[in-house]
Amino acid sequence: MAEPGQVLELEVGSVAHGGIFVARYDGRVVFVTDTLPGERVRARLTETKHDRFWRADTIEVLDAAPERQAHVWDAASIDRDPAERAGGAEFGHIALERQRALKSQVLGESLARMGGVERDVAVEAVPTIDAPDDQTGTGWRTRVRLQVDADGRPGPYAARSHHVVDIDDLPLATERVREAAPLRSRFAGAAHVDVIAPSAGEAIVLVAESDRRGRPLPYERGTVSESVAGRTFSLERGGFWQVHSGAAETLYRAVQDAIDPALFDPRAANLDLYGGVGLLAAAVGDRFGDTVRITTVESDPLATDHAAQNLSEWIGARAVTARVDRYVRELQAAGNHSERARTRSATVVLDPPRSGAGREVIDALAALAPRQLVYVACDPVALARDVGFLRAHGYELADIRAFDLFPNTHHVEAVARLVDTR
Numbered sequence: 001m002a003e004p005g006q007v008l009e010l011e012v013g014s015v016a017h018g019g020i021f022v023a024r025y026d027g028r029v030v031f032v033t034d035t036l037p038g039e040r041v042r043a044r045l046t047e048t049k050h051d052r053f054w055r056a057d058t059i060e061v062l063d064a065a066p067e068r069q070a071h072v073w074d075a076a077s078i079d080r081d082p083a084e085r086a087g088g089a090e091f092g093h094i095a096l097e098r099q100r101a102l103k104s105q106v107l108g109e110s111l112a113r114m115g116g117v118e119r120d121v122a123v124e125a126v127p128t129i130d131a132p133d134d135q136t137g138t139g140w141r142t143r144v145r146l147q148v149d150a151d152g153r154p155g156p157y158a159a160r161s162h163h164v165v166d167i168d169d170l171p172l173a174t175e176r177v178r179e180a181a182p183l184r185s186r187f188a189g190a191a192h193v194d195v196i197a198p199s200a201g202e203a204i205v206l207v208a209e210s211d212r213r214g215r216p217l218p219y220e221r222g223t224v225s226e227s228v229a230g231r232t233f234s235l236e237r238g239g240f241w242q243v244h245s246g247a248a249e250t251l252y253r254a255v256q257d258a259i260d261p262a263l264f265d266p267r268a269a270n271l272d273l274y275g276g277v278g279l280l281a282a283a284v285g286d287r288f289g290d291t292v293r294i295t296t297v298e299s300d301p302l303a304t305d306h307a308a309q310n311l312s313e314w315i316g317a318r319a320v321t322a323r324v325d326r327y328v329r330e331l332q333a334a335g336n337h338s339e340r341a342r343t344r345s346a347t348v349v350l351d352p353p354r355s356g357a358g359r360e361v362i363d364a365l366a367a368l369a370p371r372q373l374v375y376v377a378c379d380p381v382a383l384a385r386d387v388g389f390l391r392a393h394g395y396e397l398a399d400i401r402a403f404d405l406f407p408n409t410h411h412v413e414a415v416a417r418l419v420d421t422r
């Protein structure tokens with residue numbers, strides 16, 4: 001019986017979701033990190049409790065794939081013991097073009113398997129603001145969270161662990177974040193430290209103190225500003241904002257381009273679900289003019305306050321604090337004949353967290369029957385699952401694009417448009 005710690009020699013096959021690769025050993029699947037299809041590696045088992053699969057970390061490459069490169073971040077490379085390898089750059093040993101091809105493959109396979117649609121979706125490069133010609137996929141993170149260990153030392157967690165590792169640089173971060181990151185300081189008793197470089201103003205360092213049970217206390221209120229397409233958005237210092245320096249503008253434009261103007265009705269009950277501070281509602285407003293009617297729905301009341309301010313020039317814009325599941329259920333239950341008609345002619349933008357919208361929200365949305373949905377997704381599997389749910393209700397995937405908003409990680413962002421074909 002294999003035990004964690006045992007070292008195996010493995011031939012690595014295809015990529016799987018989650019930044020891992022599939023090998024086989026003795027008829028069993030082994031999910032291996034830090035490798036590539038076509039490689040032969042020595043890997044140390046980390047998990048053997050499941051009957052059908054084990055997990056392992058690469059510790060030595062015996063035959064390298066041609067697309068292997070020196071890791072962009074020394075602290076995350078296989079030269080370190082897996083327990084001390086920084087997490088968050090699990091594709092950094094792979095040439096950038098190959099990373100994008102692998103992400104495209106995972107997206108295509110997820111859509112086929114769970115969404116029931118065959119699509120070949122290229123993953124588009126997104127230039128960073130500081131170095132638009134960069135070919136290394138570094139220098140893009142405008143926000144970094146450093147965890148704090150028992151001695152007060154800040155650093156990232158090792159992959160799949162809550163062990164804080166020692167680092168002396170943050171190559172995926174923008175220059176301003178790298179300069180501001182207090183990697184040599186100590187934060188005794190703190191839960192984590194956020195380093196943020198908004199597009200306007202100074203980089204800031206926020207220290208989240210812990211409560212008596214070790215949980216992070218919220219930050220004191222404070223506003224930062226971000227500029228997108230000549231527009232300024234205010235948001236809470238510790239609040240959600242897209243992480244890549246080019247992400248907000250990329251998604252703003254991608255949402256504008258995705259909407260079919262022939263299906264767009266400015267007077268309909270248009271929605272921006274999981275709306276944050278109103279970035280995508282503003283994209284819709286900027287494309288279709290100042291008479292647009294649109295409601296952003298967001299669970300964080302501080303973000304909603306900012307959304308109301310950010311969208312104040314559109315008299316038809318509203319910012320509502322609510323959970324999306326409740327909001328769409330209530331819309332379904334309430335509403336007179338003309339309100340229902342305004343929902344049926346609506347365009348709905350939705351940008352859920354990594355877990356996706358899920359069955360309950362999709363069922364309620366489909367019952368409201370909006371004409372078109374623009375789904376912004378940061379997880380291909382959750383997107384594919386929700387596309388499958390929507391297709392079962394009679395929606396079809398009309399277009400989909402994907403963007404490399406997280407270079408040197410396995411993450412990929414997609415913007416899909418679905419239309420009601422019932």
Ligand SMILES: C[S@@+](CC[C@H](N)C(=O)[O-])C[C@H]1O[C@@H](n2cnc3c(N)ncnc32)[C@H](O)[C@@H]1O
Pocket residue numbers: 240241242251274275276277278279280297298299300303322323324325351352353
């Ligand atoms: C991926 S972010 C998108 C924000 C915004 N669209 C943007 O691009 O800046 C997801 C947002 O959904 C919010 N959220 C998470 N779960 C939610 C829920 N069940 N109902 C409403 N909002 C939720 C989060 O607070 C976060 O602001």
